[in-house]
Amino acid sequence: MNKFLLSIIIPCYNEAENLKEFYRRAKAVLAVYEYYLLFIDDGSTDGSLEILKNLAAADDRVRYVHLSRNFGHQNALKAGYDHARDADCVVCMDADIQHPPELIPQLIAQWQKGYKVVNTRRMDNGSEPVLKRLASKGFYSVINRISNLKLVPGGADFRLLDAQVVTQLSFFNENALFMRELVPWLGFKQCTVAFDVEERFGGNSKYSFKKQVSFSLRGLVSSSIAPLRAAIFIGLVIAGLSFAYGIYALYVHWFTVKALPGWTSVMAGILFVGGLQLLLMGIIGEYLGKTFLESRKRPLYIVEECSTGSLKQHNPVILREREKLDIDM
Incomplete structure (x- = not known):
């Protein structure tokens, strides 16, 4: 494969300090390829959009899509894939330069060998805090146990996808997108x-602890219904133990002269079972909440402005309706 069109998707949220440096390094690496850079501005408020407009005006290989507000990293990724369907292969990476542009030729080399998906895995070089590394290992350990798919520990959303895979992704409009599970599921x-992983060139990480917890819960709930089955199993075990204790209490009361334990043990049991019930209800509620969000059928993102054509052409709802008409015809 000698000639091909490469698209680089860069989701960004308040990355004004990094955009020009990313552009400089990416341009140097990609000089030998036919490519374009597609920046997805996820509702930035720090002047990122103005920088992207200036870059696009100076270089026709720079494109941008500005979302009407911050829809989240996974939805910004989806917006990028939806707008890059004219490319032969697509690479997605972050704008903070922790995903080194110099790795792109290696990804392309693997793609040219016949791989339709080239994933990346962060090396554990000890640069991240110990607690974060342990949490990451724990997350992948749990998700690989409850899911039929095996996610690579340390995996990132820095990957290359063949055009065929990008086309298949366009049919998915799940509210709780989790690309690290969805891409392996595609096969x-x-x-x-x-x-x-390199150090951030500038600014601070926008991925707060709250967002990391939310992302982890999304991954666990989106990947499997195992937590619901675990809730059933735990409920049965607790019910069985409670029934056995009830039999024991009746035996002590009717056939022995021993005094029944006081209210302390009773209260401890009530609090334990009550807390467990709240936990299990929370698990069930998480799935019910996801079902409610899916039932509304809202678009995953809203495009306010873009340099890649009219908004009507790139509206995800209109695209889906157009594809249905093409299939029917």
């Missing part, structure tokens, strides 16, 4: 390339 021939 195709896949491989993984390891890389060292």
